[in-house]
Amino acid sequence: MTQLTYAKIDQTILDTLTPPKRGYWIILVLLLLGTLMGAACWLYQIFVGMGVAGQNNPVAWGTYLINFVFWVGIAHSGTLISAILHLFRAGWRNPIARAAETMTVFAVCIAGLYPFIHLGRVWQVYYMLPIPTQRLLWPNFLSPLMFDVIAISTYLTVSSLFWYTGLLPDLAAIRDRTTGLRHKIFTFLAMGWSGAHEQWRHYTRGYLFFAALATPLVISVHSVVSWDFALGIVPGWHTTIFAPYFVAGAIHSGLAMVLTLMIPLRKLFKYEDIITMEVLQNVAKTIVLTGLIVGLAYGTEYFIAWYSHNSIEMEQFRWRALGDFRWGFYFMVLCNTLAPLLFLFKKIRTTIASLFIISLIVNFGMWWERFVIIVGGVAHGFAPHAWGLYAPTWVEFGIMIGTFCLFFFLFMMFAKHLPSVSMTEMKETVAGGHDHGA
Amino acid sequence: MAPDRHIMGLFKDEDQVVSTLDALKASPFEFIRVNTPIPSHKIMDALKLKKSKVGWFTLCGGILGFLAGFGLAIFTATRWDMIVSGKPIVAIIPFVVVGFEATILFAVFGNVIGLLTQMRVPNQDWLQHYDPRCSGEHFGVLAGCNAQQEDELKSFFKQRGADVTVFETG
Structure with missing residues (x-):
């Protein structure tokens, strides 16, 4: 491994912005086609009606809400890495912070699409906005669904502004090394940033406040998402453990997605000297921690059900492990709690292939966790005559695949047009500092 | 000179x-x-x-957001002031969520305004x-x-x- 210098950091990262090869465009076009396929499925649903999706009594919340929670969860680790680890002065976050923040912004955008999709009559989305209308109706802020509207829109706004603020010095660095149209674009985007001491004086302070504000926000947002469920009286949902359980799960899945994204990025962009094995190991160790917290939450849910002596709650959890969707439960326990424990072995957490495979397994498991919670609760509620099952239709699968394609499409666009590693923060790491915070 | x-x-x-x-x-x-x-x-x-004085902008934004969030929730609730099951029209606990999110949002807006004005950008x-x-x-x-x-x-x-x-x- 070569010693990192400022020049080498600039060169390595700016090299990633050179015109891409044909393979890149082929993958991009395929992802675009996948996205268009998803959009076509949504259009079909709009024209034909919500009946084309598999959601029906008693399971009115299916893949659309599962994916909503899944993508909000993915978003969370970006803020963990960029804000919380920043406040803790964890220097190892610097090489992956930019990509994780970007992942956050795109994941919240994708998550935000799902309530629109789930609405059915999407053009009536303005009902959720607190605007005066001739209907003389206002949103009901006692509803956790309205909490969600305000929390998710706040989260998207804050994470986008945080992301752009962090990007500013790097945009100036690109401006100073480009010519022609790209120079003009980056001159506009960099807003006159020159790294003058007067600018840094305010910037470091402002960045610190961003981190300090984003930290409680990220915890509140997934707590609010969990209250979509916990504030209902549905067995399996109505529990006080949901907020910390969801926050831990969100960070767990997000960290796994960071590995899923960073490992190919590291290989393709030759980031081995920047995103070192130590950084990946630290992510893996954090996944062990979050996996154990999630495992504790799974166990605690069972304990609460048993300790409550509530027969309906006990039946819900018996059915979760032994009922129709038991395989979902086994997936979530195996993939989210047991598979990450393999990272306790140094050999496994220092092998790229195993890091990548386990990250995929955790992503898979976390999707199933949301399936088990969301579908399981309403499928097996209070009244046995109202029990039912649920299976997604091809329309739901199409939309789901489309949104995955959209996420990777956006991420690939970002990776080739903006610096996927923060040059400034890497230089600070080399200089022996930590990061932007004053 | x-x-x-x-x-x-x-x-x-x-x-x-x-x-x-x-x-x-x-x-x-x-x-x-x-x-x-x-x-x-x-x-x-x-x-x-x-x-830096950026923090004052952030603080002002936060206070404004806190008031705006609670104000919005209370205003909208009182537009339809029908008591259901004896529950209060102005319910402070659920409104904390709205107040909190608005506090963070406006504090961030204040922070951004503070950054733009203090750093004097955009300015070539x-x-x-x-x-x-x-x-x-x-x-x-x-x-x-x-x-x-x-x-x-x-x-x-x-x-x-x-x-x-x-x-x-x-």
Whole structure:
């Protein structure tokens, strides 16, 4: 491994912005086609009606809400890495912070699409906005669904502004090394940033406040998402453990997605000297921690059900492990709690292939966790005559695949047009500092 | 009076910048600014900079958001003031969620306004007398002098191991 210098950091990262090869465009076009396929499925649903999706009594919340929670969860680790680890002065976050923040912004955008999709009559989305209308109706802020509207829109706004603020010095660095149209674009985007001491004086302070504000926000947002469920009286949902359980799960899945994204990025962009094995190991160790917290939450849910002596709650959890969707439960326990424990072995957490495979397994498991919670609760509620099952239709699968394609499409666009590693923060790491915070 | 010449000494080492800044204070030349690729605490300490006022914008934004969030929730609830199951129209506990999110949102807006106004961006004037190497691996110390002192200032920087850039216009 070569010693990192400022020049080498600039060169390595700016090299990633050179015109891409044909393979890149082929993958991009395929992802675009996948996205268009998803959009076509949504259009079909709009024209034909919500009946084309598999959601029906008693399971009115299916893949659309599962994916909503899944993508909000993915978003969370970006803020963990960029804000919380920043406040803790964890220097190892610097090489992956930019990509994780970007992942956050795109994941919240994708998550935000799902309530629109789930609405059915999407053009009536303005009902959720607190605007005066001739209907003389206002949103009901006692509803956790309205909490969600305000929390998710706040989260998207804050994470986008945080992301752009962090990007500013790097945009100036690109401006100073480009010519022609790209120079003009980056001159506009960099807003006159020159790294003058007067600018840094305010910037470091402002960045610190961003981190300090984003930290409680990220915890509140997934707590609010969990209250979509916990504030209902549905067995399996109505529990006080949901907020910390969801926050831990969100960070767990997000960290796994960071590995899923960073490992190919590291290989393709030759980031081995920047995103070192130590950084990946630290992510893996954090996944062990979050996996154990999630495992504790799974166990605690069972304990609460048993300790409550509530027969309906006990039946819900018996059915979760032994009922129709038991395989979902086994997936979530195996993939989210047991598979990450393999990272306790140094050999496994220092092998790229195993890091990548386990990250995929955790992503898979976390999707199933949301399936088990969301579908399981309403499928097996209070009244046995109202029990039912649920299976997604091809329309739901199409939309789901489309949104995955959209996420990777956006991420690939970002990776080739903006610096996927923060040059400034890497230089600070080399200089022996930590990061932007004053 | 504005200096005739703007000369930038470009260093690769923070410590050299700090010692140059100390020497510059004792010299007849006018210190203008330092451009750096990273926020350097050593340089900031050497310049004895005052604490930024961005935090006041953030605080004001937060207070405004807190009031706006609760205000919105209370206002909308009182537009349809029908008591259901004895539950209060103005229910403080659920409104805390709205108040909290609005506090964070407006505090961030305040923070952004504070950053834009205090850093004085967007403004391309910052790029006057600016060397693009300062966003790469160099720390640029910009100083001003009159035309007669030009060689003296150049040698001042060169003696301290800097590359020198002279900006002709005032």
